[in-house]
Amino acid sequence: xxxxxxxxxxxxxxxxxxxxxxxxxxxxxxxxxxxxxxxxxxxxxxxxxxxxxxxxxxxxxxxxxxxxxxxxxxxxxxxxxxxxxxxxxxxxxxxxxxxxxxxxxxxxxxxxxxxxxxxxxxxxxxxxxxxxxxxxxxxxxxxxxxxxx
Numbered sequence: 001x002x003x004x005x006x007x008x009x010x011x012x013x014x015x016x017x018x019x020x021x022x023x024x025x026x027x028x029x030x031x032x033x034x035x036x037x038x039x040x041x042x043x044x045x046x047x048x049x050x051x052x053x054x055x056x057x058x059x060x061x062x063x064x065x066x067x068x069x070x071x072x073x074x075x076x077x078x079x080x081x082x083x084x085x086x087x088x089x090x091x092x093x094x095x096x097x098x099x100x101x102x103x104x105x106x107x108x109x110x111x112x113x114x115x116x117x118x119x120x121x122x123x124x125x126x127x128x129x130x131x132x133x134x135x136x137x138x139x140x141x142x143x144x145x146x147x148x149x
Contacts, residue, residue, distance in 0.1 A: 010027070010040060010042050010043065011023045012043070013046070014044040014046055015047070019042075022055045022058055022062075023059055023061070056091065057091060064095070067079065068109065073112065074120060076106060076110050076112060076120060077120035077121045080103065083101050087101070
């Protein structure tokens with residue numbers, strides 16, 4: 001199975017001196033060497049045959065597929081916020097049929113409730129900063145630990 005996944009067709013742009021891979025981006029982690037397995041189909045296009053917008057879209061789709069398949073449930077709010085900041089509005093419209101990726105869509109795709117997404121954000125905002133000095137760490141450790149008082 002791993003070998004089959006590693007041999008998925010690769011798409012790249014051919015320049016005079018390089019082949020620039022743009023999709024799928026994740027298969028290279030399955031390669032046994034620094035090259036794709038023998039027999040891997042390589043689809044090469046010249047810069048005249050594909051636009052920068054088409055390359056960007058294909059790369060984002062590849063990344064999103066991998067991210068959504070491996071996303072830790074406690075990182076969903078971070079992912080949504082990162083995508084909202086990183087992805088252009090035009091690409092948001094094209095891929096998600098909305099101006100930006102909103103909580104409602106994110107919850108629909110990931111199967112979590114909006115309350116859970118809100119709780120993730122609340123926890124992120126209220127996380128205490130780590131102690132700055134060794135003495136602060138010692139002082140915290142010397143404090144009572146809870147309900148035994």
